[in-house]
Amino acid sequence: MSHIVTIQTQIKDVAALRLATKRLKLAEPVYGTAKLFSSEATGWQVQLPKWRYPVVADIDAGSLAFDNYEGRWGDQVELDRLVQSYAIEKASLEARRMGHTVLEQPLEDGMVKLTIQVGGAS
């Protein structure tokens, strides 16, 4: 082991976001302007289960706009799941693009481990 990097995931790729929604059996992201409670946001909208308003991903900025009223209008866990699924799909896409092999393994604590074999045939 020679170095460890920690990264805060930012949603910046529509293809990976689409794969994440597919993985979670959600409707595909739709581009447009969504009304949140007291504001509007433009970007790729994802409707999470039991959320009153959609989550809106601004791909260029890598930011998310949403209003779940501190959990009353939507469980944070659903959004966390989306971001986790996005990170898995995005990392896998990028690794395969580089010609590496990817092995995915869910862990007991809810984490997902991706093992990338550098230079492996995918």
Next chain:
Amino acid sequence: MSKTIEILVSPQGETRITTFGFSGAGCQEASRFLESALGQRSGERLTADFYQDLQQQERSQVDS
């Protein structure tokens, strides 16, 4: 040792990338494509292996 990159994705979507089998700064180079693709770097830790590899590389350069 084969060159491997391990990514742990937390339930909140934070990722931790660890490299194995690379020498010196090669590990940073190897995982850079993932770092830039995934988002904002919030921390980095170089392990003892990193510095050992670096010292070995410097010794090899002096010897040759």
